[in-house]
Amino acid sequence: MMQAKEMVVVSGKGGTGKTSLTGSLSFLFRDKVIADCDVDAANLHMILNLDEVLLTKEFFGGKKARIAPERCTQCGKCRDVCLYDAISGDFVIDPVSCEGCGTCHFLCPVEAIDFDERLAGYCYICSTEDNGRFVFAEMLPGEENSGKLVAMVRNEAREEAKKTGHGLILIDGPPGIGCPVISSLTGTHLALIVTEPTPAGAHDLKRIVELTNHFQIKTAVVVNKSDINASYVGETQRLCKENGILYLGEIPYEPKITEAQKEAKTILDFAPQCVASRAIREIHTKLQSILEEL
Amino acid sequence: MMENMNIAFASGKGGTGKTTIAVNLAYFLACSRQKVQYLDCDVEEPNGHIFLKPTIDESAPAKVLVPVIDQDKCTSCGECSTHCQFNALVTLPGNVLLFPELCHGCGLCIHICPEKAISDGDREIGQIGEGTAVEGIDFIHGILNVGEPMAGPLIREVKHHCKENHVRIIDAPPGTSCPVVKTISDADVVVMVTEPTPFGLHDLKIAVEVAKDLGKPIGVVINRQNGGFPPLDAYLSKNNLPVVMTLPEDREIARHYSMGDILLQAIPSYMDRFMELAVNIGKLSGDTKTQVVK
Numbered sequence: 001m002m003q004a005k006e007m008v009v010v011s012g013k014g015g016t017g018k019t020s021l022t023g024s025l026s027f028l029f030r031d032k033v034i035a036d037c038d039v040d041a042a043n044l045h046m047i048l049n050l051d052e053v054l055l056t057k058e059f060f061g062g063k064k065a066r067i068a069p070e071r072c073t074q075c076g077k078c079r080d081v082c083l084y085d086a087i088s089g090d091f092v093i094d095p096v097s098c099e100g101c102g103t104c105h106f107l108c109p110v111e112a113i114d115f116d117e118r119l120a121g122y123c124y125i126c127s128t129e130d131n132g133r134f135v136f137a138e139m140l141p142g143e144e145n146s147g148k149l150v151a152m153v154r155n156e157a158r159e160e161a162k163k164t165g166h167g168l169i170l171i172d173g174p175p176g177i178g179c180p181v182i183s184s185l186t187g188t189h190l191a192l193i194v195t196e197p198t199p200a201g202a203h204d205l206k207r208i209v210e211l212t213n214h215f216q217i218k219t220a221v222v223v224n225k226s227d228i229n230a231s232y233v234g235e236t237q238r239l240c241k242e243n244g245i246l247y248l249g250e251i252p253y254e255p256k257i258t259e260a261q262k263e264a265k266t267i268l269d270f271a272p273q274c275v276a277s278r279a280i281r282e283i284h285t286k287l288q289s290i291l292e293e294l
Numbered sequence: 295m296m297e298n299m300n301i302a303f304a305s306g307k308g309g310t311g312k313t314t315i316a317v318n319l320a321y322f323l324a325c326s327r328q329k330v331q332y333l334d335c336d337v338e339e340p341n342g343h344i345f346l347k348p349t350i351d352e353s354a355p356a357k358v359l360v361p362v363i364d365q366d367k368c369t370s371c372g373e374c375s376t377h378c379q380f381n382a383l384v385t386l387p388g389n390v391l392l393f394p395e396l397c398h399g400c401g402l403c404i405h406i407c408p409e410k411a412i413s414d415g416d417r418e419i420g421q422i423g424e425g426t427a428v429e430g431i432d433f434i435h436g437i438l439n440v441g442e443p444m445a446g447p448l449i450r451e452v453k454h455h456c457k458e459n460h461v462r463i464i465d466a467p468p469g470t471s472c473p474v475v476k477t478i479s480d481a482d483v484v485v486m487v488t489e490p491t492p493f494g495l496h497d498l499k500i501a502v503e504v505a506k507d508l509g510k511p512i513g514v515v516i517n518r519q520n521g522g523f524p525p526l527d528a529y530l531s532k533n534n535l536p537v538v539m540t541l542p543e544d545r546e547i548a549r550h551y552s553m554g555d556i557l558l559q560a561i562p563s564y565m566d567r568f569m570e571l572a573v574n575i576g577k578l579s580g581d582t583k584t585q586v587v588k
Contacts, residue, residue: 012339014468015309019493040469041306041497063379083359083401096479096508099446101400102379141503144472147443175308175468176338179443199554200313200341207339210440229552261492262523 004033004161005291006154006169006188010212012204014175016196017224020257021280022172023047023266026132028284032168034128035157036136037184039121039149044172045136047266049129059137059152061120061145062100067091071112078104078113100144120145123152125160133160146174147183154184168291177211185212189294191219192248192287197232205236209243219245220290222283226250248286251279296328296461301575302481304505305488306497308468311517311541312336312487315571317345318557320463322568324429325558331460332427334435335477336467337420337448343435344554346427353423356436356451357416358444359399363390367411374403374412395443420448424455428556432457445473453480470500475508483578484510485538485571490523499529511578513538515571538574539567 009022019036023044026034036044065086067078072091079087082104086097093104093113105115120143126134135157137149157169173184185191191212195205205221212219221240226233233250240247252275260270268277303316316332324330334342343350361374361383368390375383375390382396383403394417404412420438427433436452438445445467456462466477478484484505488498498514505512514535516526520543530537541547541564550560558565 011308013309013341014339015307040471040474041308041500043307043493043496046492046496081401081405083399096475099398099400100379101398101402102377103400103402103405106377106402107405139471141470141500142472142475142507146469146471176445177440178338178438178445178473180469180471181338182441182443198552199344200339200551203341203344204339207440214441228548232552258491264492 002167004158004167004169005190005294006171007190007192007287007291008037008171008173008184008188009192009194010173010181010185010208011175011194012177012208013196013201016194016201017251018194019043019047019172020261020267021194021222021224022170024268024280025284025287026170027266027268028281029168029170031132031166032170033133033135033157033161033164033166035153035169035171037150037153037171037180038174039137039139039146039153039180040174042136042138045134047261047264048134050134051127051129053124053126055125057123057156058119059121059123059149060117061143061148063102063115063117064095064098064100065093065102065105066114067093068112068114071110073110073112075109078108081107121149123149123156125156132166133164135160147179150180150183177207181211185215185217188217190290191217193219193221194224195221195236196225197223197229197236202232202235205239209239209245213243218294220248220287221245222248223250225253227252246290248283249279251276251283296323296572296576297459299483299579300462300464300481302464302466302478302484304466304474304478304484304486304501305468306470306501307489307494310487310489310494313341313345313465314551314557315485315487315515315517316463316465317342318568319571320346320431321429321556321558322565323461323572324431329460331432331434331457331462333452333456333462333464335449335452336465337436337438337445337452338467340435340437342465343433345556346431346433348425348427348433350423350425352425353421355418356420356422356448357418358447359401360394360397360415360417361392361403361412362415363392364411364413365389367409369409371408373406373408377402377406398444399447419444422451422455432460446476449473449476470497470504474501475504478505478510479508481510483513483575485513485515485575487515487517488526489518490516490520490526495523495526495529502533502535513574513578516540518543536574536578538578539571541567
C-alpha cells in the first residue's frame with residue numbers, strides 16, 4: 001500500500017489563519033487523517049465535527065532533577081556543574097530553569113538528586129463524523145519538549161492512516177520557526193504557508209520560507225485577509241517567484257470567520273457561498289492537483 | 295514610578311496583538327519621560343523592530359556550548375551517548391557522532407567521558423541586536439537562526455541585557471511551553487493579550503495557568519473588542535482576572551498596523567487607553583507587594 005502524503009499548514013507569524021484554513025480544507029478533502037501539531041495551543045478540535053475520542057495516550061516529555069534534602073550534604077558540586085543556574089544557594093532546584101539534562105544527577109557524589117520522568121501532556125485519537133481520524137495533543141501548561149509531542153502526534157496520525165488506508169495526512173502546524181515547527185515540517189511532502197499582508201506577516205514569511213527551503217520541502221503560499229493591504233500581495237507573489245515556490249492565491253478578509261468559530265464551525269460549513277469560502281474551494285482544487293503530482 | 299519593573303506580554307494564541315500593545319505601551323511610557331527598555335523575546339519571529347524602527351548599534355552572535363570530541367582519545371565506550379538526555383550523541387564503532395541541533399549545551403558529556411576526550415566548543419544559534427528606537431527607547435532583540443530549534447538559550451541571552459533603572463517591556467512568543475515560561479519567569483506583571491473569540495479564550499486559559507503556576511499577577515487586555523463575547527467575560531470574572539485595557543475592532547488600527555505604524559503616533563486619541571493601561575499595571579504590581587507583606 002502507498003504511504004500517505006503529508007501536508008502541513010504553517011505561517012511563521014501567529015494568528016494569520018492557519019487553523020481556520022486547515023479546518024476548511026479538512027471539510028473538502030476526503031479520506032484523510034487530520035493532525036493538530038500546535039500542541040501548545042491546540043484549537044482545531046473546536047471547529048471540527050468530531051465523533052468520539054477513541055484513545056487517550058499519556059506523553060512523558062523528559063526528566064527533571066530534584067534534590068532529596070535528607071541525602072544532600074550541600075557540597076556544592078551540583079551548583080558548580082549546572083549551566084542553567086537552576087540550583088539555589090539552599091540547594092533547591094527551580095523546575096522552570098531546570099533543562100532536564102541530568103548533569104547534577106549523574107555527578108552528585110552522594111546520589112542525592114532524583115531524576116524522574118514527568119507526565120507532560122496527552123495525545124488524543126478521535127474519529128470524525130465523515131469517517132476520518134483526528135489526532136491532537138495537549139501539553140500541560142509550561143511543560144517542555146513540545147517538539148517531541150509533535151512527533152508523537154505525527155506518528156499516531158501515520159498509524160491511523162495505515163489502519164484506515166487514507167491517503168492524506170493534513171497537519172495544522174504551530175506558529176514560529178523553532179523546535180515544534182521543525183518537528184512538524186520534517187519529512188512532510190508539502191508545506192502550505194498562510195501569510196497576511198502586513199510588515200510583520202511579510203517579515204515572518206521570509207523566515208518560514210527559508211526554513212522550508214532548508215529542509216527542501218515543496219512549498220505553497222496563500223495570502224489571508226488579502227484586502228487589508230493589497231500592496232503586500234504583489235510583494236508576496238514576487239517572493240514566491242524568487243524562491244521557486246507556488247503561489248496559490250488570496251483569501252479576502254471575512255468577518256464571518258469569527259462568527260463561524262463562535263458556532264464551532266468552519267467557514268465552509270457556516271457560509272458556503274461567501275467570498276472566503278469560494279476562495280478556499282479554489283485553493284483546495286489547486287492543492288489537490290499538486291498532491292496528485294507528488 | 296514603574297522603574298525597574300518587568301512587564302511581560304503573553305497570549306497563548308498567536309496574532310492577538312501582543313506586539314502592538316507592547317510597542318505602544320513602550321512608546322506611551324517613553325513619551326511620559328520614563329526610561330524604557332523594550333526586550334523582544336519572540337526570537338523565532340521578532341517583530342517589535344518593524345514598529346519601533348531602532349537603529350541597531352551593536353550586533354553580536356549568541357552562542358551555546360557544544361562538545362568537541364577528540365576522536366584520537368575516544369574509545370567508543372558509549373558513556374557520553376548513554377547519558378545524553380537529548381540524543382545528541384551517537385556512538386558508532388570507531389567514532390562518536392554529534393548532532394549539534396539536538397545538543398542543549400549542558401556539558402554532561404564533557405564531565406562524564408572517562409578518557410577526557412571531550413572539550414567545550416561553541417556554536418552560534420542566533421544574533422543579539424541592541425540599539426535605540428523612537429523616543430529614546432532602549433531596544434534589544436534576539437533573532438534565532440533559521441533551522442535552529444532551540445529558542446530557550448537565546449531568550450536567556452536577551453534577558454541578560456536587562457538595564458537597571460528602566461521600565462522593561464518584554465514581548466513573549468506565542469504558545470504556552472518552555473519559551474514562554476523562560477520569557478515570563480522574572481516578570482513582575484504578566485499582561486495577557488486576548489481576542490474575544492473561542493480560539494483566543496481557549497489559549498488564554500492555558501497561558502493563564504502557566505502564569506498562575508509561576509505566581510505572577512495577571513492583567514488582561516481584550517483586543518479587537520466587537521460587541522461582547524459572554525464566555526470570555528464569564529471566565530474573567532470567575533477567575534478574578536482584571537481587564538486592564540480594551541481596544542476596539544477598528545479597521546483604522548488594522549490599516550496602520552499593516553503599514554508598520556506605531557498606533558499612538560498615527561491615532562493619538564488612543565493615548566488615554568494606554569495611560570489607563572499603565573495605571574492598571576502599576577496597581578497590579580502594588581497588589582502583589584501587599585500580598586507578599588502579608
